[in-house]
Amino acid sequence: MKAFDYAAPASLPEAVGLLASQPSARLLAGGTDLLVQLRSGRKDADVVIDVKKIPELNEISFNPADGLTIGAAVPCYRLTADAAIQSHYPALVEVASWIGGTQIQGRASLGGNLCNSAPSADSIPLLIALGATALIAGPAGRRSVPVDEFCTAPGRNQLAPGELLVSIQIPAPAPFSGAAYLRFIPRNEMDIAVVGAGASVTLSNGVISAARVALSSVAPTPLFVPAAGESLLNQMPTAEALEAAAKIAQEAASPISDMRGTAAYRRHLCAVMVRRALELAVARAQEIN
Amino acid sequence: MSTTTYNVIGTRPVRHDGADKVTGRALYGADLQLARMIHGAVLRSPHAHARILRIDTSKAEAFPGVFAVVTAADFPEAPADKIVDFGEGDTMLSSLRGNILASGKVLYSGHAVAAVAAVNAHVAAEAAALIEVDYEPLPCVLTAPEAMAPGAPILHDDLPNGNVAELIRYEMGDLDAGFAEATVIVERELDTATVHQGYIEPQNATAFWSSDGRIHIWCSTQGSFVARDASAAVLDVPVSQVKVTPMEIGGGFGGKINVYLEPVAAMLSKKAGRPVKLVMSRRDVFTGTGPTPGSRVRVKIGVNDAGKITAAQAWLAYEAGAYPGAMVGPGAMTVFACYDIPNVLIEGFDVVVNKPSTAAYRAPGAPNSALATETVLDEIAEKLGLDPLELRLRNAAQEGTRRADGPRYKRIGCIEVLEAMKASPHYNAPLPGPNCGRGVAIGFWFNAGLPSSATLSVNADGTVNLIEGSTDIGGSRTSLSMQAAEVLGLRAEDIHPTIVDTDSVGYTGVTGGSRTTFSTGLAVHDAAQIVVEQMKARAARLWAVDEVAFSNGVFSANGQSFTFAELAAQLGATGGPVSCSATVNPKGVGGSIAGLIIDVKVDPETGKTDVLRVTSVQDAGKAIHPAYVEGQMQGGTAQGIGWALNEEYFMDTAGDMRNGSYLDYRMPTALDLPMIETIIVEVPNPGHPFGVRGVGEANIVPPLAAVANALYRATGKRLNRVPMNPATILGL
Structure with a gap:
C-alpha cells in the first residue's frame, strides 16, 4: 500500500470544500472495502478523506411521516441495535447483520456498501425494494437520486467528482407492507451472494397494491426489475402469482460465470430466491399492523 | 484394547x-523485531507458463529506501542431478531451488521471480513493482489428464515421459482371475480439485547473515531441522552454518515443511547486511506455497456373493504442480489399505502441471484415493443389499494382512473402528426427515x-x-x-x-x-x-x-x-x-484407521448442503491427552468436509487463481458445521511403550467419501467430482 494523505473534516461544508480541491480523493467511512482495495492494489489513493467525523453522516432518525434517514457513515451495528429500525424495517436489521462479521459490522456502513457499488452488494436490493433515495452533497448543492438509479456499472455510480453521499432515505412503511432480502451463499455466513433478492409487498384488503423486486450478483449493477413487481399488482399473493413474478425477475437477469457460481446456476437461483423473498415479504405484510 | x-x-x-x-x-514469526531489521517483498509471476527473457532490477535498486534486490542469479547454480533428502523423501535440488526463485521459466502464476528488501514492507512492495521482467508466454496445462495427453505443453525438458514425472505400479495376485470370481463389479472415476491446507498464519521468515558467515533464520515451520537443511542446500552452505529458531506456528497441516521464504530472506540479508523479514499475504500463501494435488482416480472392485472382495484395480493421476512430487505414492499405497484383497493392481502417475508445486496436506494423497474406493464400496453394498459397514467388516484388514505395496500389518484397529462405528449412537439414530442422507467411509494412514x-x-x-x-x-x-x-x-x-x-x-x-x-x-x-x-x-x-x-x-x-x-x-x-x-529413530510405527459417519440435508431447490451430524472414529493406539486427540479428529474432519463440499482452487483458463482469499476460497466456518462427535478407539501400537499410534492425519481420509455417500442417499445422485458444491449437486 502506498502512502497517502489523510483528512478528517468535521463538517459537511468542510468536506465538500476539501473534495472540491481534491476531486480524486478517496472517501473513507468504515474502510472495510477501501482499505482492502488499497492493500491489494486494486485501487490507489493520494488522499483519503475520512467522513466519519461529520455529524450529519452519523445520524439515524425516524418519524412515521418522513420515514428513516440513515447517515452515510452509520455503522451496521447501530442499525441492528436501533429500536425504530427493528420495529419498522426488520429486513434492514437482517441485511445489516449479514454484511461481514461482528467486527466488520462495527465499521461497515450501508452508505459505504452503496457507494462501493458492487453488483453483489447485500444492502442495495433491499434499499431498492424499500424505495430508498440517496441524498448527495456537492459543489452545486444537494440532490437526491433513487437508489435504483444510483449504480451505473461495477464499482461505479452517479456520484460526480466532488460529490459525496450524505444519507440514505427510506419512506415510512405503508400499512400492511413487508419487505425481505435473501441471499444464497454456499456457506452459512461470511460470504458474497451468489444471488441476492430483495422484495417488498403492500397489501390492501388482501390484494397486492404495491410490490418491488431487485436482485444482486446477476448483472453489472444491482438490478431493479419493475416488471416483476408490477405483475403482482391487484393480485392475491398466491404461490402462482409469486412464482410468475419470480420468473419475470429471472428473465431480466444477465448473470456471468465466475468463481462464485455459473451463469446457469445463478439464473436458476434467481427464480428461487425472488420467490422466497416475496413469500417472506408477504408473510411480514400479513403479520404486522 | x-x-x-x-x-x-x-x-x-x-x-x-x-x-x-x-x-x-506467544511470539509468531510476524511478531519478531530485531535491531536494524528491514522488510522484504517478493515479486511473483502473473503467467502460469512463460519463458523469462530479461529481468531488470535497476529501477528497484535505485528506489529510495531499498537495500537489496535478489533474483535466481544471486543463488548458486544447482547441479543438474543432485538429489537431497530431508527425511520426507528425495527431491531434486534444482526443483527446490527453482521453486524458491524462478530461473529460465516461470511454471505457475504466483511463482517467485525476485525479491526486494527495503526500509519497510510498503517501500519494498513499491520497489518490487518496478522490477521489469520480459516474459514470453507459453501455453499452460492445468490438469493431470490434459497434461498426460499427446501434444500437451511440456513443463520440463528433462523429464523422460513428457509431463509424467513418475510411474508407480503395485501388483499382487491374479487380477483377471479375481474379477472372474466376482459377481458384482463396480468401476467409477472421480476427480478432486486442488485444495489448500488453509492454515491461519501465513508463511514468514526472518534471516540474518552475519559477517562471520553464520546464518540465523527465524520462521514458522513444522520442522526446524528440515528448514535448516533445506535452506543450507539452497544456499549451498554447510548445515552447521545455519541456525533455525522455530517461532510459534499458526497451523501447518503439512504445508509448512517446505521452505519458500527462508533462503530468500537469507540472501537479501547477505546483500543488505541487516536482518530481513518476509511475510506472505494470503494471496501469496494460496499461489506461492504448496496446496495438495488435484487428482483423477479410477477404481474397479469386484465382490463375490459372500461379500468378499475378490479383486481391486486402481488408476491414479495426481497433479504435482510445477515440479515432480505429487503425493501419488501414498495415494497408491493407501487406496486399498483398509482391506484384505487377494488380487490387486495399482498404477499411479505423478504429473506436472502449471499450478503451484504441491506440498503435504494431512495424510497427503490418501483422501483423493479413498474417495474412489469408499464410494465404489458404497455402491457395491447397495447392490448386494448389505449394510455398508458390514461389507467393510467382511473385508477389513487385520494383523497379517498384506498390502499390495508390500508390508504386512502388525496389530491394526480396522475391525475395532468399524465395530465402534456400528455400535455408535449416531449410526443407530434415525435420520431427521426428507432430503437427508447418511454416509460412512473409513481410511488409513501410515504415520511416520x-x-x-x-x-x-x-x-x-x-x-x-x-x-x-x-x-x-x-x-x-x-x-x-x-x-x-x-x-x-x-x-x-x-x-x-x-x-x-x-x-x-x-x-x-x-x-x-x-x-x-x-x-x-x-x-x-x-x-x-x-x-x-x-x-x-x-x-x-x-x-x-x-x-x-x-x-x-x-x-x-x-x-x-x-x-x-x-x-x-x-x-x-x-x-x-x-x-x-x-x-x-524408531521403527515400530503403528498405522491408524479412522472412520466417519455424516448426516447431511440438501435443499432440493438450491443444492445447498447442511451438515446435520458428524461422528469421527479413530484408532489412537493410546490417547495420551484425549482432548487433543479429539481436537485432531475434529480438525481433520472439518477440513475434509470443506474439501468435499466447497473448497477448490478456481483457476481461469490462463492458470490464474481467481479465489485466492478466504472470502472466496470457501472453507467451512464455525457456523457451517455442528459439534463433531468423537469416538476414540484404543488398539495399542506394540511399537511404542505407551501404545501411541499418532492421530493427526487418518481422520481426514474418510470425509470426502462419507460426504459423497451421504449426498447420494439425500439426492439419489452419484457425483464424480469434488467439490460437490451446490451448483454441481443441481447439475448446473
Whole structure:
C-alpha cells in the first residue's frame, strides 16, 4: 500500500470544500472495502478523506411521516441495535447483520456498501425494494437520486467528482407492507451472494397494491426489475402469482460465470430466491399492523 | 484394547503454552523485531507458463529506501542431478531451488521471480513493482489428464515421459482371475480439485547473515531441522552454518515443511547486511506455497456373493504442480489399505502441471484415493443389499494382512473402528426427515517414525525441564510432558517444556506424519528412564544400598523412601545435577484407521448442503491427552468436509487463481458445521511403550467419501467430482 494523505473534516461544508480541491480523493467511512482495495492494489489513493467525523453522516432518525434517514457513515451495528429500525424495517436489521462479521459490522456502513457499488452488494436490493433515495452533497448543492438509479456499472455510480453521499432515505412503511432480502451463499455466513433478492409487498384488503423486486450478483449493477413487481399488482399473493413474478425477475437477469457460481446456476437461483423473498415479504405484510 | 492403567496418560491437563496463546503473548514469526531489521517483498509471476527473457532490477535498486534486490542469479547454480533428502523423501535440488526463485521459466502464476528488501514492507512492495521482467508466454496445462495427453505443453525438458514425472505400479495376485470370481463389479472415476491446507498464519521468515558467515533464520515451520537443511542446500552452505529458531506456528497441516521464504530472506540479508523479514499475504500463501494435488482416480472392485472382495484395480493421476512430487505414492499405497484383497493392481502417475508445486496436506494423497474406493464400496453394498459397514467388516484388514505395496500389518484397529462405528449412537439414530442422507467411509494412514531428540534436566525443586525440537502445532508440549511425567511419577505440570533452536537440541524430524507424540514421545520416554536410573543411583549412594526401587514417583529401599522432589533436592550433595538426553529413530510405527459417519440435508431447490451430524472414529493406539486427540479428529474432519463440499482452487483458463482469499476460497466456518462427535478407539501400537499410534492425519481420509455417500442417499445422485458444491449437486 502506498502512502497517502489523510483528512478528517468535521463538517459537511468542510468536506465538500476539501473534495472540491481534491476531486480524486478517496472517501473513507468504515474502510472495510477501501482499505482492502488499497492493500491489494486494486485501487490507489493520494488522499483519503475520512467522513466519519461529520455529524450529519452519523445520524439515524425516524418519524412515521418522513420515514428513516440513515447517515452515510452509520455503522451496521447501530442499525441492528436501533429500536425504530427493528420495529419498522426488520429486513434492514437482517441485511445489516449479514454484511461481514461482528467486527466488520462495527465499521461497515450501508452508505459505504452503496457507494462501493458492487453488483453483489447485500444492502442495495433491499434499499431498492424499500424505495430508498440517496441524498448527495456537492459543489452545486444537494440532490437526491433513487437508489435504483444510483449504480451505473461495477464499482461505479452517479456520484460526480466532488460529490459525496450524505444519507440514505427510506419512506415510512405503508400499512400492511413487508419487505425481505435473501441471499444464497454456499456457506452459512461470511460470504458474497451468489444471488441476492430483495422484495417488498403492500397489501390492501388482501390484494397486492404495491410490490418491488431487485436482485444482486446477476448483472453489472444491482438490478431493479419493475416488471416483476408490477405483475403482482391487484393480485392475491398466491404461490402462482409469486412464482410468475419470480420468473419475470429471472428473465431480466444477465448473470456471468465466475468463481462464485455459473451463469446457469445463478439464473436458476434467481427464480428461487425472488420467490422466497416475496413469500417472506408477504408473510411480514400479513403479520404486522 | 488398551488395559494398562496410567497416572498421567489419558488425563486432560491444561496445556503448557495455553496462557501465552490466549493472552497473545506467544511470539509468531510476524511478531519478531530485531535491531536494524528491514522488510522484504517478493515479486511473483502473473503467467502460469512463460519463458523469462530479461529481468531488470535497476529501477528497484535505485528506489529510495531499498537495500537489496535478489533474483535466481544471486543463488548458486544447482547441479543438474543432485538429489537431497530431508527425511520426507528425495527431491531434486534444482526443483527446490527453482521453486524458491524462478530461473529460465516461470511454471505457475504466483511463482517467485525476485525479491526486494527495503526500509519497510510498503517501500519494498513499491520497489518490487518496478522490477521489469520480459516474459514470453507459453501455453499452460492445468490438469493431470490434459497434461498426460499427446501434444500437451511440456513443463520440463528433462523429464523422460513428457509431463509424467513418475510411474508407480503395485501388483499382487491374479487380477483377471479375481474379477472372474466376482459377481458384482463396480468401476467409477472421480476427480478432486486442488485444495489448500488453509492454515491461519501465513508463511514468514526472518534471516540474518552475519559477517562471520553464520546464518540465523527465524520462521514458522513444522520442522526446524528440515528448514535448516533445506535452506543450507539452497544456499549451498554447510548445515552447521545455519541456525533455525522455530517461532510459534499458526497451523501447518503439512504445508509448512517446505521452505519458500527462508533462503530468500537469507540472501537479501547477505546483500543488505541487516536482518530481513518476509511475510506472505494470503494471496501469496494460496499461489506461492504448496496446496495438495488435484487428482483423477479410477477404481474397479469386484465382490463375490459372500461379500468378499475378490479383486481391486486402481488408476491414479495426481497433479504435482510445477515440479515432480505429487503425493501419488501414498495415494497408491493407501487406496486399498483398509482391506484384505487377494488380487490387486495399482498404477499411479505423478504429473506436472502449471499450478503451484504441491506440498503435504494431512495424510497427503490418501483422501483423493479413498474417495474412489469408499464410494465404489458404497455402491457395491447397495447392490448386494448389505449394510455398508458390514461389507467393510467382511473385508477389513487385520494383523497379517498384506498390502499390495508390500508390508504386512502388525496389530491394526480396522475391525475395532468399524465395530465402534456400528455400535455408535449416531449410526443407530434415525435420520431427521426428507432430503437427508447418511454416509460412512473409513481410511488409513501410515504415520511416520523419523529421528527425535529430547533432554530432561532435574531441578532442585523436583520439577523437570524438557528441552525438545518438535514445533508444537497440536499440543505436543503437553503430550510429551505427560509421557515424561508418567515415567517419572510426576504431574504434567511438573514438567516445563521448551522448544529450542537447531543448535540447542539433537536432530529432530518434522512435526508431521503424526509422528511427534510417537517419536519425540519415545525420546522423552527413554530420556526419562535414564533419569530414573541416575536418580536411583543417587538414592543408592545416600542409603548405601545396591538396589533401589522406583514406583509412582517414590524411590525406596530397605524401608527408606524419597519422593522424587526429596531426592531432587539432594542431587547437589550427591554428585551434581542430573540431565539426560535421548535420541531415537524408531521403527515400530503403528498405522491408524479412522472412520466417519455424516448426516447431511440438501435443499432440493438450491443444492445447498447442511451438515446435520458428524461422528469421527479413530484408532489412537493410546490417547495420551484425549482432548487433543479429539481436537485432531475434529480438525481433520472439518477440513475434509470443506474439501468435499466447497473448497477448490478456481483457476481461469490462463492458470490464474481467481479465489485466492478466504472470502472466496470457501472453507467451512464455525457456523457451517455442528459439534463433531468423537469416538476414540484404543488398539495399542506394540511399537511404542505407551501404545501411541499418532492421530493427526487418518481422520481426514474418510470425509470426502462419507460426504459423497451421504449426498447420494439425500439426492439419489452419484457425483464424480469434488467439490460437490451446490451448483454441481443441481447439475448446473
